[in-house]
Amino acid sequence: MAAKSIKELSPEESEQLITVLKKRFEKNRNRHIGIDWDNVQTKLESNTEKLWSLNEMEKTGGEPDVVGHDEKTNEYIFYDCSAESPKGRRSLCYDREALDSRKEFKPENSAIDLANEMGIEILTEAEYRELQQLGDFDTKTSSWVKTPSDIRKLGGAIFADFRYANVFIYHNGASSYYAVRGFRGSLRV
Template sequence: MIEINQQEFLTTLQQRLTERHPEIDWTAVQTALLLDQQWEVLARMEATGGEVDLVNETDDTYVFFDCAEESPVDRRAVCYDEAALAARKNATSMEQLSNEIGAAVLTEEDYQFLQTLGDFDQKSQSWLATDPAFRQHGDALFGSKRHGRTFAYYNGVQSYYSNRGFRCKFTVNKG
């Protein structure tokens, strides 16, 4: 499991949120993060290269995504899921790593939204959560951005590339 220093992570996140979202009440965010140790999931996302950022707030939740410019380096060169891993004998899968982190993989809709916030995955690609009906055919979705356009496409779930990773999201309950 990933070793996490709570104070270092919270300081990093506070600096990031204060810089990028000055209107956000850091004390309220921190209070929510400390409830039920929700900060730990975000810290694991951060520790694996995610550069966690707040992308949405509702009355009841804060929604965080991986906002690293490229797909997180420590989560690349993985196949899609455990079934693909068993067939391919890779070192790990996106499914296994996202379960260890404790966060969900971005959906195609999440990924499209992320791309409205900036230019992500211009040199890398990110696996996207794929519905089981599509997955049963041996394929899964991935996304990237090229020439100012966001693309979602599919590839065999057993494939893995050094520049393809995945991005997570985590919703923090306010209390």
């Protein structure tokens, strides 16, 4: 008998997660107009590793939901849709280089490393702005967003939030971390 993959949910866990995702899908129809849940569920059931990643998003407070469908690749796009930056993904510096550069008071992990471990991508600035078209997110917190390499080479990283009815993009040293800053992820299934 083959050993169970680390990145695979039990049948019970899969069923439980799909139930949670379906309820969220039905409750927030404005996020995925024209998308049929049965098609999403079929994709989820045939992609066990992606289902595992969605479970990681859920476990860390991301409340993932469908926000689109890529017609070219026939993939459904999930974003973290929690009102605030996911609680289980805060107090992280931006990436491994930033984490390694800290001499003291190192956070437990970096946003990029944790996203990689979870099998998801950090939202880009454009994706973050798309998310904000679906509701008001990060009104009290902020989220790291994928930082362009020219900014990162100079030691910086960018993050975003929503204040005064606008999306704001800011910069900070990549090694900084705050209790109210996490990251939001995306996953294609």
